[in-house]
Amino acid sequence: MRQRTLIRNATIYDGTGGRPFFGDVLIGGGLIQKIGRFLHEEDCTVVDGSGKILTPGFINCHSHSELQPFYNPRMLQVIGQGITTELVGQDGLSVAPIDDAxxxxxxENMICLCGKAKRDFWWRSHREYMQLAEEANPSCRFVGLLGSGTIRMNVMGSENRPATGDEIRKMCELIETGMEEGARGMSFGLIYPPSSYASTEEMIEVCKAVAKHDGIIMVHTRNEMDLLLESFEEMVRVMKESGVRMEISHLKSLGPENWGKVTKILERMEELQREGYDIGFDQYPWNAGSTGLKATVPGWAYSGGVDAFEARLADKESYEKVYKETAEILHKRGGGARVQVASVPESSEDFSWMPGLRMNEIAERLGMDEVAAVLYVLSKTRSSVLCIYHSISEEDIQAVMRSPYHVVCTDGIVGSVPHPRAYSTYPRFLGHYVRDLGIMPLETAVNHITGEPARRLRLWDRGLIREGLSADLVLIDYDRVMETNSYIDPIRLPVGICKVWVKGALRYEEGMQL
Known part of the structure; x- marks a missing residue:
């Protein structure tokens, strides 16, 4: 069996952001062995790259693929769009570390983000999870963050209160251990309990442990709506006082009343960069987001976990308070007509008819108002419903994308009617925005999905086409690359991603079937 591959006559975009060049690339032993012109090697599989571009493998800076290696190791929805590295552990919820208790x-808390596991998580440390994921031989590579909420849960469960000094010390010890085991940093999901229960002062202290190891924090801020700017400034304070590097997760303004506010954040980032801070953001190129239906409910309602939330709904006075605040959040997100159910787990009632419908349609069918319907569905599903939120401005998307501090992510969550970003974010970015709209030069775009994410995550073995680096490569027909799916029909692979290699092994060829 031939162990080496020679890719000939490709236009090479090396990931640095520099101009492309024409040449051949020889890969073997998992590495890029040679780059040159008119390479002639014996005993190789030869791939003709004429008329195509060759790039480093794409590095997805925000993923929810934690369980995919165990239940879907082919991961065609990932590798089929050119992703060779998935960063997991986002939104303050990582699958590790975790204790028996x-x-x-x-x-249960992670069902709406990464799906339902067939049993309780069977690893305990970050290292153990990563080893098990690698042993499952998924199509792409995995790196991880420590979730701030998961760290907090280990020390103080789902309690909504300030952490004591001793509790913060224990959190820092867990973070130190995780970083030593290879975690790239820590995530915050400040709309998701228990991550959302942390004070600014607590975040500053735990981030010092991340900064000690040159890690990065990736932050879903407390508010992406009316308090977007204030929420951003909270994290600027955390960054400055802890010394940590920072990336804002999926930068956007949610709801028509807030469209345009992201431009002020872009201006602020320019100031911070001039002051010497390493700060940036990621983005998915779609005008809808996706997360759990529980995001429409105030975080305090989940203090103590899902059982405590359901008990509050059973108490008339508590229900009225939850109802009132849920109504406010739902309104700011644009109302039930902008909230589309993507997947519903098994529940005490048959809700199999819900995926694909909007909450206003669901409310009408249930004979309830929208807010009552939200709370009713959550109460019957252990709060594990996944939704798509149609509430982002196209003008904002393009403004954010043009920033030099931008990188791409999928934020992909696989469900029965998932967000299309889970299957075709990178082809949409390259095809629609870069090729068709000319948002940025192609060499800049390639850097935003390869070399720059590698730099932020300190992945020095990948992200560039260089001799001696890992042979994570994507061969693309740039004239054709594009998504083929939609919000209505999301489970489709893109076109134009011709071949994908991960550590030198061919993992995807166009035409493979889901």
Whole structure:
């Protein structure tokens, strides 16, 4: 069996952001062995790259693929769009570390982000999870963050209160261990309990442990709507006082009343960069987001976990308070007509008819108002419903994308009617925005999905086409590359991603079927 591959006559975009060049690339032993013109090697599989571009493998800076290696190791929805590295552990919820006492709670808490596991998480440390994921031989490579909420859960469960000094010390010890085991940093999901229960002062202290190891924090801020700017400034304070590097997760303004506010954040980032801070953001190129239906409910309602939330709904006075605040959040997100159910787990009632419908349609069918319907569905599903939120401005998307501090992510969550970003974010970015709209030069775009994410994550073995680096490569027909799916029909692979290699092994060829 031939162990080496020679890719000939490709236009090479090397990931640095520099101009492309024409040449051949020889890969073998998992590495890029040679780059040149008119390479002639014996005993090779030869791939003709004429008329195509060759790039480093794409590095997805925001993923929810934690369980995919165990239940779907082919991962065609990932590798089929050119992604060769997935960063997991986002939004303050990582699958590790976890102790015996909280494994069941964490497993349930993560259903809306990474799907339902067939049993409680069966690893305990970050290193153990990463080893098990690698042994499952998924199509792409995995790196991880430590979730701030998961760290907090290990120490104080889902309690909504300030952490004591001793508790913060224990969190820092867990973070130190995780970083030593290879975590790239820590995530915050400040709309998701228990991550959302942390004070600014607590975040500053735990981030010092991340900064000690040159890690990065990736932050879903407390508010992406009316308090977007204030929420951003909270994290600027955390960055400055802890010394940590920072990336804002999926930068956007949610709801028509808030469109345009992201431009002020872009201006602020320019100031911070001039002051010497390493700060940036990621973005998915779609005008809708996706997260759990529970995001429409105030975070305090989940203090103590899902059981405590359901108990509050059973109490008339508590229900009225939850109802009132949920109504406010739902309104700011644009109302039920902008909230589309993507997937519903098994529940005490048959809700199999819901995926694909909007919450206003669901409310009408249930004979309830929108807010009552939200709370009713959550109460019957252990709060594990996944939704698509149609509430982002196209003008904002393009403004954010043009920033030099931009990188791309999928934020992909696989469900029965998932967000199309889970299957075709990178082809949409390259085809629609870069080729068709001319948002940025192609060499800049390639840097935003390869070399720059590698730099932020300190992945020095990948992200560039260089001799001696990992042979994570994507061969693309740039004239054709594009998504083929939609919000209505999301489970489709893109076109134009011709071949994908991961550590020198061919993992995807166009035409493979889901």
């Amino acid at each position: 909280h494994a069941a709670e964490l497993t």
